[in-house]
Every structure is written in structure tokens, then in C-alpha cells.
Amino acid sequence: MSAPQMVLVGPMGVGKSTVGQLLAERLGVGYRDTDDDIVAEQGRSIAEIFVDEGEPAFRALEKQAVHRALAEHDGVLALGGGAILDADTRALLAGQRVAYLSMDVEEAVKRTGLNAARPLLAVNPRKQWRELMEARRHLYEEVATAVVTTDGRTPEEVTQEVLSALELKEA
Numbered sequence: 001m002s003a004p005q006m007v008l009v010g011p012m013g014v015g016k017s018t019v020g021q022l023l024a025e026r027l028g029v030g031y032r033d034t035d036d037d038i039v040a041e042q043g044r045s046i047a048e049i050f051v052d053e054g055e056p057a058f059r060a061l062e063k064q065a066v067h068r069a070l071a072e073h074d075g076v077l078a079l080g081g082g083a084i085l086d087a088d089t090r091a092l093l094a095g096q097r098v099a100y101l102s103m104d105v106e107e108a109v110k111r112t113g114l115n116a117a118r119p120l121l122a123v124n125p126r127k128q129w130r131e132l133m134e135a136r137r138h139l140y141e142e143v144a145t146a147v148v149t150t151d152g153r154t155p156e157e158v159t160q161e162v163l164s165a166l167e168l169k170e171a
């Protein structure tokens with residue numbers, strides 16, 4: 001049983017996976033991403049799981065993957081954007097170092113576009129993103145120990161901000 005050095009949360013396309021890998025390099029620790037764990041375990045893409053079984057089935061797989069990673073991983077952990085919808089997951093995040101990466105809607109549309117890999121934004125991404133954020137913003141804020149805005153910042157700049165905000169020492 002261990003705990004991640006830090007966890008990244010935030011909406012789709014905000015840069016959790018990109019910044020997570022940079023953070024892991026800077027900290028000299030391993031990187032893990034719960035979406036990758038689900039894809040590896042299922043042998044299917046996230047989009048295929050949504051199409052084949054629907055969102056509730058994906059959320060059940062996600063909950064298992066997140067709880068396993070929180071117990072096993074001691075490096076940087078990036079969660080899928082919707083993982084914080086689960087109350088048990090939010091309870092497990094209490095007491096951990098959690099950075100919430102945020103951005104505004106225009107940046108979100110630029111970064112995700114009409115990207116079929118993110119089924120929840122496949123149709124009318126601007127409206128979908130606004131609705132998702134209305135439902136989730138307070139949950140990201142609830143679990144976060146630091147909030148880092150990513151608008152107009154490169155992944156390297158966001159990485160630096162996260163290190164400073166969480167007072168993490170580099171390797």
C-alpha cells in the first residue's frame with residue numbers, strides 16, 4: 001500500500017496526461033494514467049467502451065482502476081476527467097496532494113475539437129463542455145489542494161506552476 005506523490009484532476013483536454021508525464025520526469029518518479037490502465041486491461045479504446053457498454057459501465061471500470069492506482073502507485077497519477085463524479089473516489093482523494101488543472105471553454109474546444117477519442121464531446125463540444133463543467137466544477141474544487149490555470153500556458157509552464165503550487169521538490 002502506497003500513495004501517489006501527487007494526483008492530477010480536471011476536465012477533458014486540459015492537459016492532465018501531457019503535464020503528468022512532464023511532472024513525473026521533473027520529479028524523477030513514475031507516471032500512471034487511469035485511462036491507459038482501463039484501455040490496457042480491457043483491450044479496447046475508451047470510445048469503444050462507451051459505445052459497447054455505455055457510460056455507467058465505463059464509470060464502474062474507472063472507479064476500480066482509480067482505486068487500484070491510488071493504492072499501488074507512488075509517482076504522478078493522472079485521472080480521467082470524470083473520475084471525481086464518484087463520491088468514494090473523492091473521499092479517497094481527501095488527504096492527498098491534488099492539482100486541479102483548469103481552462104476556459106474556448107481553450108477546451110481548441111484542445112479537444114471534434115475529437116472522437118473523447119465521446120462525451122463528440123457532438124456540440126462547446127455546449128457539452130459548459131454543461132460538464134457546471135456539473136463538475138465544484139467537485140474538482142472540492143478535491144483540489146491547488147488550482148492551476150492552463151489558459152495561454154505551455155505544458156512546461158503549467159508543470160512549473162504545479163510544482164510551485166504543491167511545493168514539490170525536484171529530483
Ligand SMILES: Nc1ncnc2c1ncn2[C@@H]1O[C@H](COP(=O)(O)OP(=O)(O)O)[C@@H](O)[C@H]1O
Pocket residue numbers: 010011012013014015016017018019111112150153154155158
Ligand atoms: N498547456 C497546453 N497548451 C496547449 N495545448 C495543450 C496544453 N496541454 C495539453 N495540450 C494539448 O491538448 C490536448 C489534450 O491534452 P491531454 O494531456 O490529453 O489532456 P487530458 O489528459 O487532460 O484530457 C493534446 O493535444 C495536448 O497536446
Ligand SMILES: O=C(O)C1=C[C@@H](OP(=O)(O)O)[C@@H](O)[C@H](O)C1
Pocket residue numbers: 010011012013016017035046079080081082083117118119120
Ligand atoms: O471527462 C470525462 O468524463 C472523460 C474524460 C476522459 O479522460 P481525459 O480527461 O483524460 O480526456 C475519459 O476518461 C473519458 O472520455 C471520459
Ligand SMILES: [Mg+2]
Pocket residue numbers: 016017033035078079080
Ligand atoms: Mg488524459
